[in-house]
Amino acid sequence: MHAILQHAELYGIFGYPIGHSLSPLMHNTAFAHHGLNAVYLPFAVPPAQVEIAVKAIRALHIRGVNVTIPHKQAVMAWLDELSPEARLIGAVNTVQLRDDRLVGYNTDGIGFLRSLEEAGSEVAGRTVLLLGAGGAARALAVQLCLAGIQRLYLTNRTQTRAEELAAFLKENIPHADISVVSMKGPSLSAHLPHIDIVVNATSVGMHPHDRMVLPFADLGPRHLVCDIVYRPLHTPLLQAAQHQGARTVDGLGMLIHQGAKAFEIWTQRSFPIPLIRAKLSGALAERSTAGPAPNQR
Ligand code: NAP
Numbered sequence: 180m181h182a183i184l185q186h187a188e189l190y191g192i193f194g195y196p197i198g199h200s201l202s203p204l205m206h207n208t209a210f211a212h213h214g215l216n217a218v219y220l221p222f223a224v225p226p227a228q229v230e231i232a233v234k235a236i237r238a239l240h241i242r243g244v245n246v247t248i249p250h251k252q253a254v255m256a257w258l259d260e261l262s263p264e265a266r267l268i269g270a271v272n273t274v275q276l277r278d279d280r281l282v283g284y285n286t287d288g289i290g291f292l293r294s295l296e297e298a299g300s301e302v303a304g305r306t307v308l309l310l311g312a313g314g315a316a317r318a319l320a321v322q323l324c325l326a327g328i329q330r331l332y333l334t335n336r337t338q339t340r341a342e343e344l345a346a347f348l349k350e351n352i353p354h355a356d357i358s359v360v361s362m363k364g365p366s367l368s369a370h371l372p373h374i375d376i377v378v379n380a381t382s383v384g385m386h387p388h389d390r391m392v393l394p395f396a397d398l399g400p401r402h403l404v405c406d407i408v409y410r411p412l413h414t415p416l417l418q419a420a421q422h423q424g425a426r427t428v429d430g431l432g433m434l435i436h437q438g439a440k441a442f443e444i445w446t447q448r449s450f451p452i453p454l455i456r457a458k459l460s461g462a463l464a465e466r467s468t469a470g471p472a473p474n475q476r
Contacts, residue, residue, distance in 0.1 A: 188217040189239065190445065193232055193254070194247035197221040199466075201459055202245050205438045205450070208458050212451045217242070224250060233257040236276055243445040244274045245438075251314060258283040267321045267351055270314055273441040286440035287315060287433070288322025291407065293440070294432025295376075297452075300403050303327040306373060308360070310393065311380035312340035315407055319380050324348055324355040332370055334360045336381070336392075362392050371397040377420075379406045384414035395419035402426070407433050412463060431459060 192202045198221070206219035224232040226249060233254050236244060246254050251270035255261065258271065259280040265271045271283035295302060307328050309320055312335035323331060331348075335341035338361060345357045360366045371377075371394070383389045385408050393416065398404060404420035409430030417427045439450035 183218045184216045186216065188215070189241045190217060190219040190243045191222050191241060192219070192245040192247060193222050193224045193229070193250050195224055195226060195249060197223045197247070200247065201434065201462060202247075202438060204458055204462055205435065205455050206442060208455055209442055209448075209450050212454060213446070213448050215446065215448075217446075226250070226253070229253045230257055233274075233281065236274060236281060237279065240276065242276055243441065245441055246272050246274065248314075255283060257281070264288060264318075264321065264325070267325075268318045270318065272437065273444060275444050284441070284444060285318055286437040286444075287318035288325075289440050290435070290437025291319050291378075291405075291433045292322055292326055293436035294428055295403075295405065297432055297436070298403075298426075298428045300376070300426075300428070302376065304329050305375040306330045306332070307376045307378060308332045308334065308367075308370065308374045309378045309380055310334055310362075310383075312337070312344045313380070313382075316380035317344060319378060319407070320344060320348055321352070324352040324357075330356045330358070332358050332360050332374065334362045334367065336362055338362070367392070368394045368397045371402070374402065376403045376405065377425075379404075379408065379414070379416050382408065384408040384416055385410060389415075391416050395423065398423040398425045400424040400426075403428065406430055409434055410463065411467060412460075431456065431463075435459065 200221050203219050203221050210217045229250050254271050260282045262284045265283045265285040268285045273284040273286050275282045305328050333341040333345050341359045345359050348355050348357050383391050398420050402425040404425045405428040406414045406416050407430040408414050412429050420427050442450050
């Protein structure tokens with residue numbers, strides 16, 4: 180741990196529970212790397228205390244917080260301003276105290292796009308199949324549409340949720356070309372030959388007996404397959420995709436880059452990406468021997 184001096188700037192993360200969060204490791208590593216007199220702490224905020232916690236940001240002059248499950252929507256009620264992405268996504272994962280105003284951002288989608296760029300892949304003009312319609316899928320869907328993909332196919336176990344998300348995107352991002360595909364039956368197989376990028380934004384893969392409905396045998400070298408689950412890092416989907424000759428991107432990149440974007444908003448400095456990746460890989464390897472844990476940043 181780096182030295183915390185008098186007048187240190189305070190940052191942190193609000194979640195509940197928060198014990199497994201990797202964000203303190205990421206941000207404290209970055210503060211130490213830049214020689215900044217700052218500290219980042221995990222705050223376990225029970226749902227009934229969210230309002231008090233958000234108001235405490237201003238009262239305690241906390242410079243910035245990340246927000247994770249289950250508070251990403253709830254915090255919005257007490258913020259003064261939202262970034263366009265946070266407004267569209269309907270959730271906030273980063274708050275900055277700026278000129279005594281609380282400004283909310285969502286860096287999840289940007290983090291995902293940067294993880295693809297880091298792997299040498301652009302999304303503009305591509306056709307994407309997105310699995311999931313939960314909070315993470317919504318962030319990714321918004322950012323993918325804003326980034327100018329050619330077409331988005333959405334699929335989800337509960338199809339009505341995918342249809343609601345598609346309707347919302349069509350209404351709010353008029354140029355977006357979106358279709359909903361059934362997760363059941365032969366639909367996914369029929370679409371895969373026209374897909375460039377497959378993204379798993381469901382929680383399937385976190386638990387040993389999870390079953391991914393994607394027809395693995397239809398994946399091939401034309402596909403870039405991404406999994407945002409990062410515990411375990413080499414999910415069954417990524418293993419199967421590699422076996423089929425597809426290129427893959429794991430979920431660690433999104434975790435790191437959403438944190439990097441938050442750090443840039445707060446400090447105008449960049450994350451030392453290789454150092455953070457090494458630290459997180461070490462921490463994840465250590466924790467994997469201790470059994471499954473929630474994917475919680
Ligand atoms: P969420 O809001 O609870 O959504 C969960 C999604 O997974 C829903 O689409 C749900 O479908 C689907 N799902 C759950 N169990 C399923 C099953 N057995 N079969 C098929 N679909 C299933 O969760 P979230 O916040 O979006 O997070 C999703 C995953 O992304 C988590 O593993 C999370 O850790 C990970 N994540 C990673 C990062 C990162 O930085 N890498 C960031 C955020 C999230 P239904 O609608 O049918 O329930």
